Structures are given as structure tokens and as C-alpha cells.
Amino acid sequence: MTIRYVRPVSHSAYAARRIGLAALVLFVLAVLAHRFGPLRTPDFLALVLMSAAIAAAAVPLALVGLIRLWQQGAEGGMASAKALVYAGVPLGFVAAGAALYLTRPPLNEVSTDLEDVPAFLSRPQYDQQWLATVTTTRAAERQAQLAAYPGLAGRRYEGALDRVLQGVEAAAISARIDITERKGLELPELQDSLPGQEPQPDDAVAEVGEVPIPLPRPEPALPGMVASPTDQDVLLQGETETLVLGLPFDIVIRLREDVETTFVDVRVASRYGAHDLGMSAEIADDFLDRLDAELLGIAGG
Numbered sequence: 001m002t003i004r005y006v007r008p009v010s011h012s013a014y015a016a017r018r019i020g021l022a023a024l025v026l027f028v029l030a031v032l033a034h035r036f037g038p039l040r041t042p043d044f045l046a047l048v049l050m051s052a053a054i055a056a057a058a059v060p061l062a063l064v065g066l067i068r069l070w071q072q073g074a075e076g077g078m079a080s081a082k083a084l085v086y087a088g089v090p091l092g093f094v095a096a097g098a099a100l101y102l103t104r105p106p107l108n109e110v111s112t113d114l115e116d117v118p119a120f121l122s123r124p125q126y127d128q129q130w131l132a133t134v135t136t137t138r139a140a141e142r143q144a145q146l147a148a149y150p151g152l153a154g155r156r157y158e159g160a161l162d163r164v165l166q167g168v169e170a171a172a173i174s175a176r177i178d179i180t181e182r183k184g185l186e187l188p189e190l191q192d193s194l195p196g197q198e199p200q201p202d203d204a205v206a207e208v209g210e211v212p213i214p215l216p217r218p219e220p221a222l223p224g225m226v227a228s229p230t231d232q233d234v235l236l237q238g239e240t241e242t243l244v245l246g247l248p249f250d251i252v253i254r255l256r257e258d259v260e261t262t263f264v265d266v267r268v269a270s271r272y273g274a275h276d277l278g279m280s281a282e283i284a285d286d287f288l289d290r291l292d293a294e295l296l297g298i299a300g301g
Contacts, residue, residue: 008073
């Protein structure tokens with residue numbers, strides 16, 4: 001008489017696999033719809049949190065399946081392993097966001113000039129739903145930015161404003177910043193640098209020694225060293241998105257000329273939420289690094 005051993009089946013493992021797969025599919029669809037489709041950021045984050053909650057329900061069921069495999073040899077070990085992999089994607093994403101939320105300062109915008117923050121030409125208005133932003137910059141927030149990002153500072157270039165403006169526009173394109181509004185470009189000395197204008201005559205081109213060179217910016221505390229506000233400031237307002245998730249940010253770039261130097265300051269604000277997870281500072285640093293490279297390229301030419 002042949003004895004056939006029948007292995008028990010872990011229904012928890014197979015249920016965990018189905019639940020984990022559903023969570024992964026919801027997460028991927030939310031990311032794609034937000035990055036390439038019409039899904040707005042508040043709805044995107046709501047769907048991500050929902051997918052993480054569904055994934056969290058799959059984890060204990062998968063663990064039960066593994067325990068039954070160990071203790072009773074029950075079928076479902078592979079299903080439990082797949083469930084943990086599926087659930088790990090949305091759970092890992094939310095965990096990474098939570099870590100940034102807890103370790104980065106609670107700011108939704110940064111500015112390279114904390115004493116005279118560049119103003120938006122028109123403050124963007126969006127239906128923020130449950131992700132309302134903070135519309136005013138308080139002294140405590142400025143101190144938090146200074147403590148968290150001490151190296152985030154504007155630039156001072158030895159060069160005319162129109163030459164620096166060329167580098168700013170090129171750096172904005174390189175950083176995937178879409179300039180939507182401009183102010184101050186109607187000044188006569190800037191007409192030659194605007195797109196579509198005839199090039200300057202050869203005798204008007206600056207010598208190599210007159211190209212914009214990055215210089216250390218003086219401390220605001222030093223009297224008479226920082227340029228004072230002027231009606232001839234050039235302001236560029238734009239918007240950008242993070243490369244992978246497409247999270248939107250609004251940007252203001254200010255150029256201010258003072259004698260033979262030009263100051264460049266940038267303000268980056270998250271469009272949704274009271275916490276930018278440190279991404280505003282990363283965007284500002286990336287733009288300023290590209291601006292340095294563009295102006296050094298002008299100097300090298």
C-alpha cells in the first residue's frame with residue numbers, strides 16, 4: 001500500500017501575494033499617472049498612502065505563510081516571498097518619505113537671501129486640497145533654513161547684468177526650469193541680450209577679463225556690502241518638476257546689479273504641502289551649480 005503525503009496549503013500566503021500585487025499595481029499606476037498624466041499631487045500622495053496601507057495588510061499574511069512553511073512544510077513559500085517583494089515597493093517609498101520628513105527641516109520653501117526674499121511676480125494659486133502650504137516665511141523658518149542649509153547662498157558675479165542674465169537663462173534651460181513670467185527685461189541695457197534681438201557689434205563685446213566671474217558673496221551683516229533693493233531688479237519666475245516623480249515647484253530668480261557686480265538670488269517653493277522633504281534646497285543648489293558652470297563657460301570662451 002502506497003502512502004502519499006499531502007502537504008497542507010497556506011491560504012494566507014496566496015492571499016498575501018494577491019494583496020501585495022494589488023498594492024504594487026496601484027502604486028505604479030499612481031506614479032505613472034502623476035508623472036505623465038493628469039493626476040495631481042494631493043491625489044497622487046493619497047493613492048500612494050492607500051497602496052502602502054494595502055501592502056501593510058499583506059505583510060502579516062506573508063509572514064504567516066512563511067511560518068507555516070517552516071513548521072508544517074505548507075505550500076506557499078514562494079507566494080509569501082513574492083508578496084513581501086510586491087509590498088516592499090510602496091512600503092519602502094513611504095518609509096523613505098517618512099525618513100526625509102523626520103530628518104529634514106519643516107520648510108516648504110528656501111531662499112538664498114533671507115533678509116530680502118525675492119518676491120513672486122504673481123503668487124501661484126492652486127487647489128491644494130489637504131496639502132496646504134505656508135504662505136509666509138517666519139523668522140523661525142529662516143533660522144531653520146540657515147541651520148539646515150548653511151551653504152545655500154546667492155551668487156555675486158563680477159560682470160554686467162546682461163552677461164549674467166545670459167548665463168541664468170541657459171542654466172534655467174539646463175535645470176529644466178520653465179520661465180513663465182519676466183520683469184525688468186525692458187531696461188535699455190538688456191535689450192541686446194533678449195531672444196530675437198540682433199547681436200551686438202564686435203566692438204561692443206566685452207574683453208575676456210570682463211566676463212562674469214563667481215565671487216564670494218559678502219555677509220549680510222557687513223554694512224554697505226550688499227546691494228540694496230532697486231526698481232531695476234530683473235525677476236524671472238518659473239516652475240519645474242522633479243525628474244522621477246514630477247513633483248512641482250515654483251521658482252523666482254532675481255538679478256540685481258551693483259556697480260560692477262551682479263547678485264543672483266533664487267527662491268524655490270513647494271507647490272503643495274508644508275514640508276518639501278529637502279527638495280527645494282536641492283533644486284536651488286542644482287540651479288546655482290549649473291549657473292556657475294554656464295558663466296565659467298562664458299569666461300572660458
